Amino acid sequence: MDRLANKRILLGITGSIAAYKAGEVVRRLRDAGAEVRVVMTRGGTEFVTPMTFQALSGQPVHLHLLDADAEAGMGHIELAHWADAILVAPASADFIARLVLGRADDLLSAVCLASRVPLVLAPAMNSGMWHNPATQANIRTLQSRGVLILGPDEGKQACGEVGAGRLLATEPLLAGLSEVFGRGLLTGKTVLVTAGPTREAIDPVRYLSNHSSGKMGFSIAEAAVEAGARVILVAGPVTLPTPDHLQRLDVVSAGEMFDTVMAHIQGVDIFIATAAVADYRPLRVTENKIKKKAERMVIELEPTPDILSEIKARYPGLFCVGFAAETSDLETYARDKLQRKGIDMIAANWVGPAAIETEGAFGSDTNALRLFWPDGEAELTVAAKPKLARQLIGHIVQCYQNRPPRSKHTDTKVVSLPDVKRTPGS
Secondary structure (H helix, E strand, O other): HHHHOHHHHHHOOOEOOHHHHHHHHHHHHHHHHOEEEEOHHHHHHHOOOOOHHHHHHHOOOOOOOOOOHHHHHOOHHHHHHHHHHEEEEOHHHHHHHHHHOOOOOOHHHHHHHHHOOOEEEEEEOHHHHHHHHHHHHHHHHHHHHOEEEEOEEEEOOOOEEEEEOOOHHHHHHHHHHHHHOOOOOOOOOOOEEEEEEEEEEEHHEEEEEEEEHHHHHHHHHHHHOOOOOOEEEEOOOOOOOOOOEEEEEEOOOOHHHHHHHHOOOEEEEEEEOEEOOOOOOOOOOOOOOOOOOOOOOOOEEEEOOHHHHHHOOOOOOOOEEEEEEEEEOOHHHHHHHHHHOOOOEEEEEEOOHHHOOOOOOOOOOOEEEEEOOOOOEEEEEEEHHHHHHHHHHHHHHHHHOOOHHHHHHHOOOOOOOOOOOOOOOO
């Protein structure tokens, strides 16, 4: 159940007598740390009032497809973007049939159609309806499209019949739902993630740095944990809480980050360099605070260690993912960095005035990424950073698994490069 903590779960409730059991589902989801929003079909409201679920979820219940007060009439899109997963419990035979047809004439079906997150159905209906060939064909069709079906249980039903069709009990239902957040894609692997900014001292008081919040890197580290990896998180100076079940190592400067990464890189399978490492640092750091005396002051800078380039040079078989935050010519600079550093993938995003959709990206709770690798690319549209991180981990795993066997990190030896020139960038 730990996998449900901090997840956004959209619960759909359709027209089944089992709708009354959904109240317990909401309560248990919140107990597990999930945020819950409820969408009810018209049939669902015939069994339980929306007020019940509003009280249990602490959020307004969504009912209508065309609601002028919901995101200028586009509420289904907003809900589709908000959710980390959609659970329909109970899912009636009628709703299942409508999903197969791709219907979108009510709010819940429209949200399911518009969403790209995992969809989980918990069927509940009369035993005869469940065993009907039409329903079974519909279930097989949805499963072939990647929809997860949980249940139904067998037993005595409200109609008096005995057989399959009862809504799955809450405990196994939530256990099944939690599996969509951790399918073990990285089980047995070690992932090292860098996150946040670095600070390069000018004097004991002042430093050079950037606006990185570390949110994207921390989300990626958490997504890797969910995927089953052992995760080492090397974090620059940020105030974010430490995600569960990983090792966090705090650093301040680019030099400290380089040394820490080098000290822990042995045995790592995937290196994800999310940190916004300073490209330059002051050549000399004064022992005492610099006083404001002269009209102008010149600070001479030198390059910081290029962590990503040096790691890839020393461990050519290590799967390395870089990041590129750009204010112009995003694709050009990202592809150049991919080739120049010889890495396996790069995730690029707009920052500053160019990042209109994500309010500048730095410090924002949302982001958008363009991914490039030697023989492909992908676009991850604007989403909450935890959700985006899970999508990124999925692409990383796919590229990692599709590499030629000879290039794997475990088949290579460390290359000793004592005289490697440290160039700007990371």
